[in-house]
Amino acid sequence: MNVLEAIRLKRAVRQFQDRPLPTEAIYTILNAGRRAQSSKNRQAWRFIAITERPILQALAECGEWAGHLAQAALGVAILTPDPRERFQYLFDAGQAAAYMQLAAWALGIGSCLASIYDGERARSILGLPPEWHLYIAISFGYPLDPSLLSAPPKKSGRAPLDELVHWQRW
Secondary structure, eight states: OOHHHHHHHOOBOOOBOSOOOOHHHHHHHHHHHHTSOOGGGOOOOEEEEEOOHHHHHHHHTTSTTOGGGGGOSEEEEEEESOTTTOTHHHHHHHHHHHHHHHHHHHTTOEEEEEEOOOHHHHHHHHTOOTTOEEEEEEEEEOBSSGGGGTOOOOTTSSOOHHHHOOSSOO
16 A cells, blocks of 8 residues: 555544554564654653553553553553653654554555543553653554444545645635
8 A cells, every 4th residue: 555545545433353463563663753843853652562451451541542452462651751841853753653643544454543632541551751741642453343444535525626735825
């Protein structure tokens, strides 16, 4: 699958098969995040790869809509320094997340972002040092409904481009 095809077809997957991911696939996903561009090439992120069910279940309770982490084959917590220092830290984390999700999709693996609202609870669960913060995690796994991987985009799924783009000025 090429990148443009992955962008066109990729969708959030929140329900996963009870099936582990191959180690090679996990490393491919993590390396995609590592290869993402970052402001000034700071690479101001760290990833925690989580495959143990009790940890995934505990982390799923740290966000209002993070329940899909509990059944994932892999969860990736994307850590950043304090974003109040540089807003780019969160932007860079988002780029790493997008690269990981696109790599996973190309491998037939679904994913979904999870916002972590209870950062202190997550810190305790994952043993984070004080200088690192967790705002976003990603669930990965084989979709419970494999047809999602090849389904065409929904016609009402995205706003038309001409409603979103202004040329030269507003």
